Amino acid sequence: MEMISFFTICLLTLLLFCSYVAYAQWRNTRDDATPLYIGYLLAADLHYLRQFWIDLARDHGYPYPPDLPLRWDSPLSYLSLICYILFIAKILDFQQQAPRLNRLFKSFALGYLILLVTHIVMQLLWGYSAANGLYQGARILMFPVMVLAIVFLYRHAVQFYQKLILLGCLFLVGGMISAILTEFAPWQDPLLDIIRAFQTPWGTFYFYHMKVGIFLDVICFSWALTLLQKRKMMAGAKTDPMIIQPNVARFVAVEPLLQFKKKEQEIFMQQVDDFLSKNYADEAMGVQNLAKQIYLSPSQTTRRIKEITGLTTEQYIRHYRLTRAYTLLKDPNKSITDIALDVGFKDVSHFSTCFKRQFGKSPSEMRKNAGKVKEDAG
Structure with missing residues (x-):
């Protein structure tokens, strides 16, 4: 040839x-x-x-x-x-x-x-x-x-x-x-x-x-x-369980496995939080973006977050944004509208509804209470 x-x-x-x-x-x-x-x-x-x-x-x-x-x-x-x-x-x-x-x-x-x-x-x-x-x-x-x-x-x-x-x-x-x-x-x-x-x-x-x-x-x-x-x-694989051979599985103590699982859950959530800390202001950021960053499918990401926090991925992202908003309310120079936009909410009324559902008070009520606390302390 x-x-x-x-x-x-x-x-x-x-x-x-x-x-x-x-x-x-x-x-x-x-x-x-x-x-x-x-x-x-x-x-x-x-x-x-x-x-x-x-x-x-x-x-x-x-x-x-x-x-x-x-x-x-x-x-x-x-x-x-x-x-x-x-x-x-x-x-x-x-x-x-x-x-x-x-x-x-x-x-x-x-x-x-x-x-x-x-x-x-x-x-x-x-x-x-x-x-x-x-x-x-x-x-x-x-x-x-x-x-x-x-x-x-x-x-x-x-x-x-x-x-x-x-x-x-x-x-x-x-x-x-x-x-x-x-x-x-x-x-x-x-x-x-x-x-x-x-x-x-x-x-x-x-x-x-x-x-x-x-x-x-x-x-x-x-x-x-x-x-x-x-x-x-x-x-x-950092979030996957250890591979244990069947013939030695009975000799593995339960406590070390629980500690390992807790540690890998902490590492996983730290990866999630690191990504959210850089992208929470982007209103278009969602499950697909997060899953791609941590090299898992959207369904795998949601399943792990649900297992650790009890929340779906969408719920956890919203929880993270609202927690950021709670911190930003301490700044009197920022309006509630600006804060809503800063944490990725384009609809202020929707932001207020979600905020009240999570913290029991609306953003304006939370800001007023924070002001009263400062006056009392003064």
Whole structure:
């Protein structure tokens, strides 16, 4: 078998294997980034599967892949680029770390979605050759996206998984430069010899369509995602019971287990309170935001908070906000309306109702009583 066919098989196998591993990890964490990564892997796998299928048909007489009414390799390439862009934005948390860059990446993804639809329409109306010109130009647009991601990572990559993503992006950019130069440069033949072809004992080794860049990129990204998933699972595992073998369970004292459970509950609630202390003023903050921060599902978060406090997550968040409001009422320079807004209530009447339900008095009554206490003390 030729070297290029062997490498294509390796790439297809790697993409499929990594998508399966990512799916298995996602079943435990349910994060937002992994489905995008799986979409990138599967779309790229199907894209190169068609090319491999054509190689088999041309060289060994197999039937050609069914393309009617359109070729599906380029639309899948668009889809993989969309998933890739959104995955980088998610896993690097651009929404919190770089909001402008997050909006830019979402704009690029939307642009590629529009190009995907346009490409399909052009194939249907004017054939593949017309749509292919659009596709070649769209691939070049991916280059500035990757450069922006690399610049951000170069400045902010601290953790090892971030450095792996930086390395993967560099590998992919190297493949993109090779593909762009050999596609559009007038001196293609020398470049093919220098950049894309290496003579080996097994034949000529080609860098067709960024295959090597994608191969190395996927290895780095999958490694980074595994490290990140492991960290999330460990964060969630802090609140899980000890795993005790059945044959030694009877020798474990009850009191140490109770102390352990109490300690891990304290750690869990400290994580919850730390997040609320930074975000309680945001009226849009809710169960989804809290669950994502502590790496649990919304249902798991509510179940644990209910077990510890007797309150649902929504009730506990409201309790936290109202307790903050109780403290702010001691400041005479703040109006009740301002206090309600400061703790995340946009409806003052609803704030007063909740406050009275929790403390037995309305905010104005609580403030008057506090004033009388000061006068008596004076």
